Amino acid sequence: MNAVNVAPCILVVFGGTGDLTHRKLIPALYNLEHQNLLSSRFAVVAVGRRDKTDEEYRNEAYNSVKKYSRFEINDDIWNNLCKRLFYKKLDFLNIEGYAGLNAFLSVIDNEFQTEGNRVYYLATRPENFEIIIENLHISKMAVNTQKPWQRIVIEKPFGNNLASARQLNKKISEVFSERNIYRIDHYLGKEMVQSIMGVRFFNTLFEPLWSNKYIDNIQISSCETIGIENRGEYYEKTGALGDMVQNHMLQMLALLAMEPPEDFNAEAIRDEKVKALSSVKEVTPCSAESVVLGQYLEGEVEGRKVPGYRQERKVSPESETETFAALKTELDNPRWKGVPFYIRTGKRLAAKTTDIVIQLKPSANISSSVYSGTQEPNLLVIKIQPKEELFIQFNTKKPGIQWKVCPVKMTYCQKCKVCEAEANSPEAYEKLIIDVINGDSTLFTRWDEVEKSWAFIEKIKVLKEKGKCRLSYYKPGTWGPEESDRLLERDGRHWWNL
Numbered sequence: 001m002n003a004v005n006v007a008p009c010i011l012v013v014f015g016g017t018g019d020l021t022h023r024k025l026i027p028a029l030y031n032l033e034h035q036n037l038l039s040s041r042f043a044v045v046a047v048g049r050r051d052k053t054d055e056e057y058r059n060e061a062y063n064s065v066k067k068y069s070r071f072e073i074n075d076d077i078w079n080n081l082c083k084r085l086f087y088k089k090l091d092f093l094n095i096e097g098y099a100g101l102n103a104f105l106s107v108i109d110n111e112f113q114t115e116g117n118r119v120y121y122l123a124t125r126p127e128n129f130e131i132i133i134e135n136l137h138i139s140k141m142a143v144n145t146q147k148p149w150q151r152i153v154i155e156k157p158f159g160n161n162l163a164s165a166r167q168l169n170k171k172i173s174e175v176f177s178e179r180n181i182y183r184i185d186h187y188l189g190k191e192m193v194q195s196i197m198g199v200r201f202f203n204t205l206f207e208p209l210w211s212n213k214y215i216d217n218i219q220i221s222s223c224e225t226i227g228i229e230n231r232g233e234y235y236e237k238t239g240a241l242g243d244m245v246q247n248h249m250l251q252m253l254a255l256l257a258m259e260p261p262e263d264f265n266a267e268a269i270r271d272e273k274v275k276a277l278s279s280v281k282e283v284t285p286c287s288a289e290s291v292v293l294g295q296y297l298e299g300e301v302e303g304r305k306v307p308g309y310r311q312e313r314k315v316s317p318e319s320e321t322e323t324f325a326a327l328k329t330e331l332d333n334p335r336w337k338g339v340p341f342y343i344r345t346g347k348r349l350a351a352k353t354t355d356i357v358i359q360l361k362p363s364a365n366i367s368s369s370v371y372s373g374t375q376e377p378n379l380l381v382i383k384i385q386p387k388e389e390l391f392i393q394f395n396t397k398k399p400g401i402q403w404k405v406c407p408v409k410m411t412y413c414q415k416c417k418v419c420e421a422e423a424n425s426p427e428a429y430e431k432l433i434i435d436v437i438n439g440d441s442t443l444f445t446r447w448d449e450v451e452k453s454w455a456f457i458e459k460i461k462v463l464k465e466k467g468k469c470r471l472s473y474y475k476p477g478t479w480g481p482e483e484s485d486r487l488l489e490r491d492g493r494h495w496w497n498l
Contacts, residue, residue, distance in 0.1 A: 007437050008041030008114045010105055014092050014132055015123035016046025016057070020155065022064040024186075025123065028429035030065045033081040034074070037434060043084040043112045045105060049091055057087035070427060084112065092124070092132050098139035105141075116148030119436055126157055130171045137175040144177050151180045153436055156247050158183050158445075160237045161461070162454040169447050182436050183450060187248040187354075188443040189428030191414060192384040196255045196356075197269075199382070199390065206380070207260075209360065212339045216377065219342045219357040219496060220252050223349040223479075227296065227306060228323070232314030240293075240325040244345040246457045250277065251445065252356065253341055257331055266442040270449065277452040279333040282459045288468040291460055294324030294481040296348040301476050306348065320464075320471055323347045326484040327460070328491075342488060344495065348476040354384040357496040376407035381498060388414035 011029075013021055032038050046057060062082070066073050088104055090097045109116055120136060122129055133152065136142040142150045152172065159165025172181055187193055200207055209215065222244060228235045235243065251273075258272035283291055298308035310317050324346030330339065360378040379393040391411040398406040435443055463469045472481035479485070479497060488494050 006039045008039050009117035010108055010114050011044045011119045013121045013123055014047045017048035018123055020123045023068050024429045026061045026064045027068040030069050031430050034071045034077050041113050043108050045086045045088055047088050047090050052087050054087050058082050095135045098135050102141050118150045121153040133175050142175050152176050153182045153184055158450050162458045165454050183445045185247050185251055185445055186428040189432040190384055192382055192388050211335045214360055215339055216359045216361045217340045222345045222354040224347050225352045227348050228312055232312045236321055239321045240345055241457050245325055246453045249343045250453045270446045274448050279331045281330050281332055288463050290328040291469045292326040292483045292487055293322040293469050294472045294474050296323050297473050299476040306476050324480045346480050350479050356382040375405050
């Protein structure tokens with residue numbers, strides 16, 4: 001992609017002084033500038049409540065780039081971006097300041113010839129989303145026209161339950177058309193998540209096997225070694241189900257399970273994802289044993305004492321919020337009937353890893369007096385983070401005189417060593433920012449996807465409230481509650497901790 005193909009616009013970041021902006025958005029913008037992927041007719045206005053000059057904000061942004069960018073900072077490149085980076089103080093909950101913001105944006109429009117196109121990025125606390133959108137509407141900063149256009153980017157969580165998600169969507173839809181609403185799930189911007197479709201649909205090696213005829217089970221895991229990291233107030237409202245399963249995990253399931261789209265445009269792909277999510281069997285009282293919820297206890301990690309979840313800041317000492325969730329589900333359609341999908345996510349676990357394991361059914365075992373060794377299942381493994389890697393596990397003869405079988409791996413490594421300069425893959429936000437500017441919604445979730453996901457999670461939450469899914473506890477540095485292992489052992493399977 002060349003910079004000349006990127007649409008002119010102003011990126012207006014509400015929450016411009018926040019952690020997300022400094023850790024992810026500003027470094028992503030610098031990385032895009034480093035690759036010459038931003039138009040010269042592009043500008044950024046960071047909106048925050050604090051008193052700052054442009055110069056003060058730019059210095060803070062410079063330090064963020066130095067700390068978090070995947071490229072070493074180059075002063076010439078930084079200066080190209082810096083002169084298009086501005087700060088505007090605004091109490092974004094107060095309508096009175098929006099006229100001044102709009103006037104300021106008009107000046108930037110004229111200076112950089114951005115044609116009135118704007119991306120409003122809500123990088124604030126979720127409870128501020130609706131009032132910001134309402135104020136944009138009242139101040140006539142969001143008008144449903146094709147030229148110029150205004151787009152809204154909403155960070156997760158999109159609501160904290162089905163009812164709040166519907167309310168938020170109703171408010172947004174009154175102001176912005178669906179084509180201009182970008183519900184961001186940064187997992188969809190990760191290189192190896194995008195590779196799922198490439199692996200599936202562009203290889204006769206895999207697509208003919210992608211069904212219950214050959215696949216035994218699919219495991220989707222996203223595990224973290226850290227705790228909630230001072231996010232107690234947020235996590236008490238969401239838990240692992242709302243923080244990870246409702247969005248990231250079910251999105252990966254949809255990409256794995258969807259039927260081939262008629263075309264690789266945004267709506268065709270999202271149509272198939274919705275169909276896949278619609279066929280996921282909901283959890284009922286009869287299937288409540290297929291859900292394991294856990295909470296981490298206090299303990300030690302690498303010789304360092306760490307608090308339990310209930311000892312974290314802004315967490316109730318009697319909290320029943322889950323920090324771990326594992327579940328088994330199936331899809332009620334001809335392709336996947338009978339194939340279990342196992343999902344697992346949690347905090348304070350044994351390793352930081354996000355991966356997908358597709359386990360194929362065993363081949364016929366050959367009984368022979370000359371045969372010995374270990375025959376393992378064939379696996380297709382997609383490692384999403386921190387490594388970016390894809391490997392196939394298959395069986396072959398072990399070198400030597402005796403005829404022994406052993407498992408081997410064939411690996412494609414995109415970024416096997418974290419931060420290795422020569423394997424410097426784009427960060428998710430780089431791709432997503434460019435897509436918003438260019439109006440490509442392929443990697444963003446449509447409302448019906450969000451609604452289906454929340455409906456699935458709501459069933460589990462109801463069972464939890466009724467005591468059907470009881471909370472289990474686990475020590476830091478483990479793979480979660482023992483019940484998680486038993487979830488698969490009952491089926492004669494086990495988690496692949498690779």
